[in-house]
Amino acid sequence: MFSKIEVNGDGAAPLYNFLKTDHPDEDGNSDIVWNFAKFLVGRDGTVLKRYAPTVTPEEIAAELASFL
Numbered sequence: 783m784f785s786k787i788e789v790n791g792d793g794a795a796p797l798y799n800f801l802k803t804d805h806p807d808e809d810g811n812s813d814i815v816w817n818f819a820k821f822l823v824g825r826d827g828t829v830l831k832r833y834a835p836t837v838t839p840e841e842i843a844a845e846l847a848s849f850l
Contacts, residue, residue: 789814805832822849 789798790813801821802812818835822842830849833842 805829
């Protein structure tokens with residue numbers, strides 16, 4: 783649980799492959815290029831949106847109502 787894992791490339795952990803599938807960043811890149819990239823996941827497990835590392839939790843909170 784606390785070991786280092788890969789988030790990009792052939793050795794990427796399945797969780798990150800799942801999160802990145804069909805959700806590239808604003809530049810069209812699927813790789814996670816910097817820490818603190820954020821993903822909003824719905825109750826049913828689908829990835830709803832990907833956020834850049836610079837997006838604050840407060841900015842995400844402002845959008846949450848549109849996903850409920």
